[in-house]
Amino acid sequence: MARDPLFHASGTGAGARGSPRTGGHTAVVGDTVDWDGLRRRMSGTLLRPGDAGFDNARKLFNPLNDDRVPAAVAQCASVADVREAVLAAARRVPVAARSGGHSYVGYSAPPGGLTLDLRRLSAVRVRPDGAATVGAGATLENVYTALGQANRCLPGGSCFTVGIAGVALGGGIGVLQRKFGLTCDHLVSAEVVTADGRTLTASATREPDLFWALRGGGGGNFGAVTEFTFATDPAPALTVFALGFPASAGNVTKVLTGWQPWITAAPRALWANLNMAGGTTPSCRVAGCFVGPSSACNTLLNDLVARAGVLPTQRRVEDRGYFKAMRFFSGSPDRQSFVASSRVLATPTTGPAAVVALLTGRPGMALILDALGGAVADVGVQQTAFPHRKAFATAQIYASATTASEAAVTRSVGQVVAGLADLGIKDGYVNYIDPALPDWGTAYYGPNLDRLRRVAYAYDPDRVFDFPQAVTRA
Incomplete structure (x- = not known):
């Protein structure tokens, strides 16, 4: 929980480290990525081991995961950066998105792979109708601050440094859930960069199977979400x-x-x-x-x-x-x-x-x-x-x-x-x-597992977004 045991955690993908130094390091397919070319194409920053700032950029919330060292961290400043990074690394090294970095077992820092650091995509905008567009790199503090200023609310987790992406994609339990439901119940649409570099909008009417899967199917399984749109409620006393x-x-x-x-x-x-x-x-x-x-x-x-x-x-x-x-x-x-x-x-x-x-x-x-x-x-x-x-x-x-x-x-x-x-x-x-x-x-996932597998294979048939507990491995 960032981490006060009085309350409850709201991590982006968490759990026990089954045994020391485990958590299943995904095997590197072969690092043939043109890192220099990717660096030139990005408007954000690509950091590699030895670069100033790399060591801080790669680390997640839990220091027990500091042994997980990716080959590069792409600090994406735009959706185009995410797309370029996915296309450059796909089928060459493991790829994982990072929002708040609270994955308990460190899945958002794939050893020898590419971390898509989305924290620069953190803008939160509340529209006059109460809908909120939220960058996938926003933390819960970012979200709650912007919504509070607009006198709106969204049910979510407790830890302010957790990323909204992990919370929403796993369902989103929190302190207002019995009154307002889960975070994912308020999702209206999501912008997703898929394994083949497409940018899709998933909603009830567009890519409905993907939209269904993004509401509780877990982060890292179907693509890199770059932006969410949530329906919000008036902020209560x-x-x-x-x-x-x-x-x-x-x-x-x-x-x-x-x-x-x-x-x-x-x-x-x-x-x-x-x-x-x-x-x-x-x-x-x-x-x-x-x-x-x-x-x-x-x-x-x-x-x-x-x-x-x-x-x-x-x-x-x-x-x-x-x-x-x-x-x-x-x-x-x-x-x-x-x-x-x-x-x-x-x-x-x-x-x-x-x-x-x-x-x-x-x-x-x-x-x-x-x-x-x-x-x-x-x-x-x-x-x-x-x-x-x-x-x-x-x-x-x-x-x-x-x-x-x-x-x-x-x-x-x-x-x-x-x-x-x-x-x-x-x-x-x-x-x-x-x-x-x-x-x-x-x-x-209970009775939803088979459908989730089908969705994952439909949008990522080559398992670009693969990790030890990906839906396709269940």
């Missing part, structure tokens, strides 16, 4: 809140037991997550956002406390405008080293004590449940590529790590994930991508 509970395994179990029916019964104006922190003595917090005044929110929070039977030791409830509410969830912008994974709860867990037991004795570990429901479930499972419409919640498993501790932390995350699987919690969210997830194609 919001209440943000955070409740901290006294630490103990018993208290965390009680809060989880009470939180599940509470959020299930809550009005869709309310979103909340439950962050359970591991250690010798586990602890937990509930944080969230309510579309409405704090007076109404406090009544709902009192109900949570009554259901849990545990009095909070900390309680923070504040009325905020849209941008300041999003800032409340934003966390630190600094690079952070971590190992993470995800699962999806189809229904509330019937074993709260067993879930809490997975965290006991694991300091630095967090298990974060983010509530789905509400407007997310209003859309059919196969109406977009995002399949988890009827699920109860997503689960993040997140642990701080260093290069020295990565192997041990990865094993610990894997043990928690395996424990959740034993409890019947098996599916995953593609934006928290995990190379160790069994049958990951089905886990991420």
